[in-house]
Amino acid sequence: MSRSHTGDARLPLHRALLRLLPFAKADLPRIGLGGLSALCASIVALMIPTALEWIVGGPLSTGQTEPVVWGALAVLGLGLVEAVMVWLRRWFVLAPSASIEYNVRTRFYNRLQRLPIEFHDRWQGGQLLSRMMQDIGQIRRWLAFGLIMLVVNLLTVLIGAALLFQWHWALGSVFLVSGIPVFVQAFRFERRYGMLTRRSQDQQGDLATSVEESVHGIRVLKAFGRGPDALTRFTRQAEGLRSTEMSKARSIAVIDFVLVFMPELAFAACLALGIWLAQAGELEVSQLFAYFAMATILRWPMESIGFLFSFLLDTRTATDRIFEVFDSADTITEPEAPVALTAPRGELRFEGVRFRYQDARSSERDLLDGVDLAVAPGETMALVGLTGSGKTTLTTLPTRLYDVTGGRVTLDGVDVRDLSIVELRTRIATAFEDATLFSATVRENVLLGRDDLDISSSEAGRVMREALEVSQAEFVEELPDGVSTMIGEEGMSLSGGQRQRLALARAVAARPSVIVMDDPLSALDVDTEERVQGELRRVLAGTTALIVAHRPSTVALADRVALLEHGRITAVGAHTDLMASSAGYRAVISSIEHTDDASRDPNPTSELDIIAERESRQESARNEGSTR
Structure with missing residues (x-):
């Protein structure tokens, strides 16, 4: 059975993802530490432009060598701290995410074992297999990387945008205004991409079912020469999946275009505005240099939001698909007070x-x-x-x-x-x-x-x-x-x-x-x-x-x-x-x-005669035994 999706029945995004909380509760402290490490890495990176401003505006402008060396060492030290924080993020989150994946997968398998036969009558094996492997793996990858980086990168953009105002309010304002089209496009993206990712994951389940059926029925396909027909059906399903994936790619391409183009446009506008402000004496060259260094650091967090947002929506769909199984009614339930058979007779x-x-x-x-x-x-x-x-x-x-x-x-x-x-x-x-x-x-x-x-x-x-x-x-x-x-x-x-x-x-x-x-x-x-x-x-x-x-x-x-x-x-x-x-x-x-x-016997005897003969032999044996 192919499970169709109706968007109106879905929970809001945050409520859908919060359903994973019972599986993750024991591992939340380490995931939180991983997120804190990633945030520290981003904050350390945001400190580098301030150090560069001091180097350019101070010792570099005066020609002093020794302070420049110390400034370079300070930047190197910040880079090392950032690298250590990134390593700590990975160290903190990899084990918990794998543990959560294990918990979800074992609970999912146990649920499949508990659900009644009528559930399995209605569901395709490939749909269940794709949920067991692909969707649960998607959740692990999101917990280990997507969740943390989406939260940290959003915070990094907000903190960095606020820091841009320290050099000049006009430059900071240009940067913020350039973000408005990004959020508008993200809202549109969520509605379309959510539908496409659900369709894609359902089609992957259907495709897995076709492979499973073909492998199990390979003898029949070969015996009847239906391999080409099976290939035609499979190709048609694969083409449907390819078409959906292309639609997903086009949606991602649109939001990626906005996420890349708007910062570039803001860069150009800020460069022109910054030069004018410097000529007017309202902004020093070192401040303009630091501003662009900060903006450059913020480019990756801004550009990654599209990818991370699509990652989030893929995970939300994976969560929905998994909980469709968890939410299926288990009609074969244990009695509240089971009766024990003390002396079973077999009636x-x-x-x-x-x-x-x-x-x-x-x-x-x-x-x-x-x-x-x-x-x-x-x-x-x-x-x-x-x-x-x-x-x-x-x-x-x-x-x-x-x-x-x-x-x-x-x-x-x-x-x-x-x-x-x-x-x-x-x-x-x-x-x-x-x-x-x-x-x-x-x-x-x-x-x-x-x-x-x-x-x-x-x-x-x-x-x-x-x-x-x-x-x-x-x-x-x-x-x-x-x-x-x-x-x-x-x-x-x-x-x-x-x-x-x-x-x-x-x-x-x-x-x-x-x-x-x-x-x-x-x-x-x-x-x-x-x-x-x-x-x-x-x-x-x-x-x-x-x-x-x-x-x-x-x-x-x-x-x-x-x-x-x-x-x-x-x-x-x-x-x-x-x-x-x-x-x-x-x-x-x-x-x-x-x-x-x-056909088992070229000269078959009626099986009714066989039964009668067996009963006759048994009766004779009983009579002979009683005579003795």
């Missing part, structure tokens, strides 16, 4: 559950429209339904990836909203169909949900090996460094089946009371799937499981099956019973059977 219930997505039209009915379902402790429940019936959405509710909009979900009789989020997501683990892995080792990915274990301990190793065995992920031993092998970004160096098996191992290793699986075996071949199912039956014997079944073979795992239709559970029971009693269930099973990947 999962959906009681009158309703849910609708935030962007759903008011005329649309709820996606989940009163779901009632009870999964007993230790039971494995399969959830089936046609595409779009809300199965995957239902699996996001127990762990509060989304919150219900009506009814409630309970774990062991406690509303999941009354449990702390940490405890809730420790008790319930999830394995998604779209397996996401992280740029870390196999060991770190599998043990992601076990922060109670030392990852290098023997106990962690045992848990990991068992989880890998359950998911039939023996392929990890063939990786270059075994379980210490670094997995590439999002695990794209692995096949889809390998990623799914590691994701399933991660869920198993978490040892939850309840495990929710959204068709976690869809990328596996028939033989591997059957071995994994056998292991899962053993492991899930004491764990409550809710499994979304996108194909009939997954139903074989379940003790019971629930049918989701039109936002409600319309039938619950054993597979064979539902096949006999529910026409809707038969239609769904038939539908998903025909859309399954029959």
Whole structure:
């Protein structure tokens, strides 16, 4: 999602920047000392023209050598003091600005982790990335340089302008009058440049999103030969950004022209006026020389104001963009008085559950429209339904990836909203169909949900090996460094089946009371799937499981099956019973059977027959055991 900007909604400049104060409060003393050092450097520089006036008007005019040497040494000493003050400014501000950047960035990342999934559904990854890196870096640079130099240079211009009056009021007046067009242009500049810098930073976020999508989807682009089309779209976006940057450059060029031209014009006017005053005997040559030395020193502070002002506006926009994320509503909140589960059993219930997505039209009915379902402790429940019936959405509710909009979900009789989020997501683990892995080792990915274990301990190793065995992920031993092998970004160096098996191992290793699986075996071949199912039956014997079944073979795992239709559970029971009693269930099973990947077997057997055969073998084994 590209975040558009509406200027009318923005806070005033000073209030927007003051929002950074909580992050900077601890470092303000050092930043203040840095500013004081910079101001001292400027004041020392302003003292040099006075020393030059004494040299020109005194010993230099009389031809005395020794006082000139002492005057030169005094100027050298002032220069050294100025250099030391500049060094102190940098020394004082660099560490605090880096500390503030660290604080903002970690808080920003933590905020991203806390915000609900619906927030991430609406925001482009590139927009968040540009805020995380570019905008926060912009704030650090402004605190380390822009803020201090803008304040110090403004004060330097004011102090220097006042000092110009000591030589002649007319010269000082000319200098002040020349500053009026500068302030008028700065006011106009603020309004236009603020809009342009916001547009530019949003376009940079869109461009980052395009790069991110192209990198992640490089296989698709290459496979379909759509690289040139992607380049065309990227070029169009880059051209838009270039156009905005050119508009920014033109705005800066206008104010820079005014900031450079007006002092030059004032110089010319003051030179003519100064010569006339000197001829009239109202101004000495040494005073005129000192005046121009002072004016020369003031040129950099005056010319820098345009750059520093644009720096300020860029930072204000960066601050706005960052606080758009901080101000986003966190609807998945911690309860005020969390309930603790003292003896977790793993009973999962959906009681009158309703849910609708935030962007759903008011005329649309709820996606989940009163779901009632009870999964007993230790039971494995399969959830089936046609595409779009809300199965995957239902699996996001127990762990509060989304919150219900009506009814409630309970774990062991406690509303999941009354449990702390940490405890809730420790008790319930999830394995998604779209397996996401992280740029870390196999060991770190599998043990992601076990922060109670030392990852290098023997106990962690045992848990990991068992989880890998359950998911039939023996392929990890063939990786270059075994379980210490670094997995590439999002695990794209692995096949889809390998990623799914590691994701399933991660869920198993978490040892939850309840495990929710959204068709976690869809990328596996028939033989591997059957071995994994056998292991899962053993492991899930004491764990409550809710499994979304996108194909009939997954139903074989379940003790019971629930049918989701039109936002409600319309039938619950054993597979064979539902096949006999529910026409809707038969239609769904038939539908998903025909859309399954029959190409896995050149002479495919109906998966319904496979399920029936498995149930028959299990029944025979039970009878044989009872006979013995």
